[in-house]
Amino acid sequence: LAKTTQPISMDSYEGQEVNITCSHNNIATNDYITWYQQFPSQGPRFIIQGYKTKVTNEVASLFIPADRKSSTLSLPRVSLSDTAVYYCLVGNSGGGADGLTFGKGTHLIIQP
């Protein structure tokens, strides 16, 4: 049973806010939610991590509802350079390598 489910692809335009939602219905009590970004021919880059409610940093915001069965990565005012694959991961210290499954991610394409 997959730990996370994300849309395969999304399109948006420069200057828009983009929200990518990840479903994790079987999230455990001590699981954290982490998002990575990957550009072609590069390794993934950490974006943001959270446990509950809302987390914000200089790059993105992460919204986690009370039941924690989903999370939404929000990218404000995207630019062409935000075109990348975005991965949602769920896991914890005792969960072993299950939490390191990146899945196929969401291909975000930003157009002018």
Added chain:
Amino acid sequence: NAGVMQNPRHLVRRRGQEARLRCSPMKGHSHVYWYRQLPEEGLKFMVYLQKENIIDESGMPKERFSAEFPKEGPSILRIQQVVRGDSAAYFCASSPQGALVWNEQFFGPGTRLTVL
């Protein structure tokens, strides 16, 4: 502070040869992770190592693949008797502590292995 270094960036091998992929973690990081990525696929965890120890190798194929992280020097992912199906991008990541996904991992640029 240099990031995670991987070499070579590109490696071409013929079927049956050995491939050795190297990973130097970020300074101060003692935990290394190896992943494999096939074209159009996500990253698949292979192995997690700490200095001189394999912590989790649940993603490693049982045969032909091995990994080490010696006290001195880089981490090595070795693939013996390569086959065409081993062609992929291999990424290494490091972290300062041993926690898995809840801890930020810093990824290298990857090694692209092509098996002819």
